[in-house]
Amino acid sequence: MVERKIEVEKKKILEEMAYAWDRQVGESRLAYQLFCIYRDLGRTRSYDRVVEISSRSPNTVSKYASSFQWKARAAAYDDYMNHKMRVKLEEEVIQARIRQQALGADMQELAMAGINKIMESENPEELRPLDIARLAEVGVRIENLAIGQPSEIVREESKGEVKHTVEVLDKDLVAEVGRILAEKKSQEDESSEH
Known part of the structure; x- marks a missing residue:
């Protein structure tokens, strides 16, 4: 018993x-x-x-x-797998934002270093003021996107209503920053060879 x-x-x-x-x-x-x-x-x-x-x-x-009860059990399995995928995706989004925020901060730091170099030197050749301004601007945009803030607010009004807000990072701006960073790296490589 x-x-x-x-x-x-x-x-x-x-x-x-x-x-x-x-x-x-x-x-x-x-x-x-x-x-x-x-x-x-x-x-x-x-x-x-x-x-x-x-x-x-x-x-x-x-x-x-x-x-x-195959249907109910399979549905429970599907729900479980969907939950696991959402958790994984959310973690990947968090990691991407952390990387973006670090990239934005690095670009701002590079811009600040360029500003300091210009202020210390009478003949700045490595970074032009326009390049520094672009680096700072893109750095702020990337960092804002990483923390969930819009990089640019676009308003389209119709009958006084705000239609939408869009986060935008201009491709040309990103290409320009890439060019600036490549030039900077090239100059650093040349300096280290001499």
Whole structure:
């Protein structure tokens, strides 16, 4: 009697711990294998496809699907996988913003170093004031985008209503900054050779 009670409790605990898409209590190895085929079909999921893939009879597949709630279990699995993908994507967005913010700060630092160099030198040749201004501007834009602030606000009004706000980073501006940074690197390389 006590052993039976322990078995019932153990079964209950195992049922609560398992995910819906894991093998269920009482589900045979074959039934679970067929469910896994169904679960892993994703958008093309159907009992007919399980029959095709497994070469099992439609009656067998239908019986197992009904007995072990394949549709609900597969939906729970889909929800779980979607959640995992969202978490991963959110982490990637955070990492991208951290990199963008660091890039923006580095560009601003480079601009500030250029300003300091111009102020210290009577004959500045490495960075022109226009280049420094562009670096500072792009650095601020990139940093703003990284922290979720718009880099530029564009308003389109119709009947006094604001239609939308758009974040924009001009491709030409990015290309110009790339050119400036390449020139700076080239000059540094030439200086280190002499």
